[in-house]
Amino acid sequence: MxxxxxxxxxxxxxxxxxxxxxxxxxxxxxxxxxxxxxxxxxxxxxxxxxxxxxxxxxxxxxxxxxxxxxxxxxxxxxxxxxxxxxxxxxxxxxxxxxxxxxxxxxxxxxxxxxxxxxxxxAQELYTSKRVQEWVDSLSIKPFISNYEIGKSHENRSMQLMEIKEYPNTKKALMIISRQHPPEVTGFLVMKSFMETISGDTEQAKNFRKEYDVFAVPLMNPDGVDNGHWRHNMGGIDLNRDWENFNQPETRSVRDFLNKKSNEGYEFVFGADFHSTWDDIYYPIDSTVIGRERKNCIRLD
Ligand SMILES: [Zn+2]
Missing domain, CATH: 2.60.40.3120 (Immunoglobulin-like)
Structure with missing residues (x-):
């Protein structure tokens, strides 16, 4: 009517x-x-x-x-x-x-x-389709590629972006974002980070001579597309699954990191982009090393 x-x-x-x-x-x-x-x-x-x-x-x-x-x-x-x-x-x-x-x-x-x-x-909409459009647009550059490293619960693609300009680099950064669907502003910072690293400045060019960057921009594609508050389709907060790896999304990143380590990669830095309240950085206690770090990671 x-x-x-x-x-x-x-x-x-x-x-x-x-x-x-x-x-x-x-x-x-x-x-x-x-x-x-x-x-x-x-x-x-x-x-x-x-x-x-x-x-x-x-x-x-x-x-x-x-x-x-x-x-x-x-x-x-x-x-x-x-x-x-x-x-x-x-x-x-x-x-x-x-x-x-x-x-x-x-x-x-x-x-x-x-x-x-x-x-x-609640925030602007960045669905899996829109994120993939951005990934594809950045992958036009000759030194950026993207490929699937696994599937989510609902069979969405776990997409990885790779920035690699020189064949022999073996030092790398691992970047992830959007474990938690509403944290769009954290995703936007990750997006800007990736665009800056792949830019034409001397700083960015020099950076790429020494480091490759691997990024999973959308860790929880099912949660994002289903409008979830927090969890994946298994009903789990993925950021609480980095020890037990019960979920396909976290397993895909673990398996990727193991594969790259076996290829001789050294991961020198990792960043997990969230956004919550007023916090800017969640550093890990740098005085603690090795597997014990898990006791000191700040989770959000
Ligand atoms: Zn979060």
């Missing part, structure tokens, strides 16, 4: 678990996790449109969580910007200055919607 309003979660990266109409163009939506217990990273992403352009208000409510991510808005699903602050209201503000307790219990957003969809998302 022409004056009805529609919500959709029918796209990669979407998460919207329920909608209730409260009257007076006010809606309450439910955002729930893929499984529990889970870290409080309440990812959401959905589309809304109507037959009769109007202003609506949407209350976002979460399962055992609070309003962590400020809404980003898009009219094409690609270009996002933060919602205008005048359209954002908090309900039941949090306490303190840091962490989930400081976040409001609910968020309420007011939007002018029309015939074409408006995307509302």
């Amino acid at each position: 022409e004056d009805e309003t529609y919500f959709s979660n029918n796209f990669d990266g979407a998460r919207l678990n329920g909608v209730a109409y409260d009257g007076n163009d006010h809606y309450t939506i439910w955002i729930t996790a893929e499984n529990t217990p889970i870290n409080v990273s309440p990812w959401y992403s959905f589309k809304v449109w109507t037959g009769k352009p109007r202003e609506i208000t949407i209350k976002l409510s979460y399962q055992d969580s609070r309003s962590r991510y400020y809404p980003k808005i898009s009219l094409d699903g690609i270009h996002f910007k933060a919602l205008d602050s005048t359209a954002f209201k908090v309900i039941n503000p949090g306490e303190g200055e840091f962490g989930i307790k400081a976040a409001p219990e609910f968020a309420e957003i007011t939007l002018r919607i029309g015939n074409k969809p408006t995307w509302i998302s």
Whole structure:
């Protein structure tokens, strides 16, 4: 009907678990996790449109969580910007200055919607398809290649990017990102890192004379495309599986590293790009060496 309003979660990266109409163009939506217990990273992403352009208000409510991510808005699903602050209201503000307790219990957003969809998302959408487009675009350079090193639970490709300009280099960096789907800003830093290393500056050229770079930009492609808060399709936080390797995603990286080590590679540096709260670096205690390092790794 022409004056009805529609919500959709029918796209990669979407998460919207329920909608209730409260009257007076006010809606309450439910955002729930893929499984529990889970870290409080309440990812959401959905589309809304109507037959009769109007202003609506949407209350976002979460399962055992609070309003962590400020809404980003898009009219094409690609270009996002933060919602205008005048359209954002908090309900039941949090306490303190840091962490989930400081976040409001609910968020309420007011939007002018029309015939074409408006995307509302916790962060901008970087689905597996969009990430692969970026990987392919960078792989146009003659010294960059990408290939599959394994499959995810849902049979998505675990893609590795390789930067190798000189045949005899045996020192390498290992880069991973996006174990946790909502951490898009961490992914964007990794993207910028890879573009800088493969750039035309003297610094980058000199760097590539000595080091190769191996990167898995999307460690959790299933979680990303299914709009997960945190886990893979096995219901596991991949960043807690680097000891037991029960998951195909972590195993693919382990097996790749073993293979390269057997080829004589020395991995001199590893970086795992996340984004959380206010932290910038999560260094490993450099005074501890060898296998005991596992006791000192900061996890996020
Ligand atoms: Zn993380």
